[in-house]
Amino acid sequence: MVNIASLKQRDKNEGIAERIEEKDVSLSVEDLSIYYGQNQAVKGISFEIEKNKVTALIGPSGCGKSTFLRSVNRMNDLIPIARSEGKIMYEDINILGKDINVVSLRKEIGMVFQKPNPFPKSIYNNITHALKYSGIKGKKNLDSVVEESLRKAALWDEVKDRLHESALSLSGGQQQRLCIARTLAMKPRILLLDEPSSALDPISNAKIEELIVNLKKEYTIVIVTHNMQQASRISDKTAFFLNGDLVEYAETDKIFTNPSVKKTEEYISGRFG
Numbered sequence: 001m002v003n004i005a006s007l008k009q010r011d012k013n014e015g016i017a018e019r020i021e022e023k024d025v026s027l028s029v030e031d032l033s034i035y036y037g038q039n040q041a042v043k044g045i046s047f048e049i050e051k052n053k054v055t056a057l058i059g060p061s062g063c064g065k066s067t068f069l070r071s072v073n074r075m076n077d078l079i080p081i082a083r084s085e086g087k088i089m090y091e092d093i094n095i096l097g098k099d100i101n102v103v104s105l106r107k108e109i110g111m112v113f114q115k116p117n118p119f120p121k122s123i124y125n126n127i128t129h130a131l132k133y134s135g136i137k138g139k140k141n142l143d144s145v146v147e148e149s150l151r152k153a154a155l156w157d158e159v160k161d162r163l164h165e166s167a168l169s170l171s172g173g174q175q176q177r178l179c180i181a182r183t184l185a186m187k188p189r190i191l192l193l194d195e196p197s198s199a200l201d202p203i204s205n206a207k208i209e210e211l212i213v214n215l216k217k218e219y220t221i222v223i224v225t226h227n228m229q230q231a232s233r234i235s236d237k238t239a240f241f242l243n244g245d246l247v248e249y250a251e252t253d254k255i256f257t258n259p260s261v262k263k264t265e266e267y268i269s270g271r272f273g
């Protein structure tokens with residue numbers, strides 16, 4: 001079983017970690033195909049996701065965006081008929097390798113879903129729940145991780161006086177920021193966001209967008225969105241998917257002002273999808 005943390009230690013010993021740190025690439029996708037039984041949902045795509053940038057995945061419904069996103073932290077493992085070919089390299093480790101420790105991978109690469117899904121526990125316990133399994137103990141330590149995570153998720157000021165109330169008493173937008181805080185508490189390097197604000201009101205949406213832009217200083221962010229304005233406002237790079245193919249991948253400004261492929265232009269101008 002390959003444990004990501006131990007690999008990093010090995011890399012550090014061999015001086016590889018420092019060299020990797022200098023690279024701008026966070027994930028390198030190499031000829032990736034994903035199938036559900038006979039249906040090929042992702043068709044041999046290759047691209048590199050850059051560190052400390054926001055990468056938006058856009059495209060019409062059913063084109064493979066979520067399938068790709070889920071494969072990055074091995075959530076597709078939970079679907080018996082799903083299988084993949086090709087590689088997703090993360091710090092010189094193939095995420096799709098059979099010997100990857102998926103639990104440690106998911107700490108490094110956290111995921112937040114479309115619908116806020118806090119545990120039916122207190123705000124505080126939502127954050128500490130998984131920490132206990134990763135060996136962080138003691139009230140002082142836990143308190144400090146709770147505060148740090150909630151601050152990073154821009155939620156601390158709104159909840160600091162009600163940490164022991166149920167997370168379900170929060171608004172939808174606050175619940176989603178709590179889910180982001182819960183993911184940040186695991187100290188990930190990469191955040192995968194699957195339409196994180198599409199179920200929220202415009203003000204909550206604006207808060208999530210502002211949060212994403214702030215978080216990219218510390219994290220690499222990959223976001224699936226159907227909202228073209230959102231992709232153009234917050235992302236640095238945009239990948240346009242269509243029928244499982246990666247049709248175009250470029251700087252967001254280029255995709256939205258001067259795309260190279262006609263299909264991209266048709267999609268972003270609302271002519272289909």
Ligand SMILES: Nc1ncnc2c1ncn2[C@@H]1O[C@H](COP(=O)(O)OP(=O)(O)OP(=O)(O)O)[C@@H](O)[C@H]1O
Binds near residue numbers: 036059063065067068
């Ligand atoms: N759990 C699953 N089992 C079988 N097929 C699936 C499963 N999830 C997705 N698919 C199929 O894979 C293809 C890609 O779906 P996917 O959800 O990745 O698209 P998407 O671009 O994220 O769509 P949306 O924007 O609607 O979320 C579709 O043909 C879909 O029916």
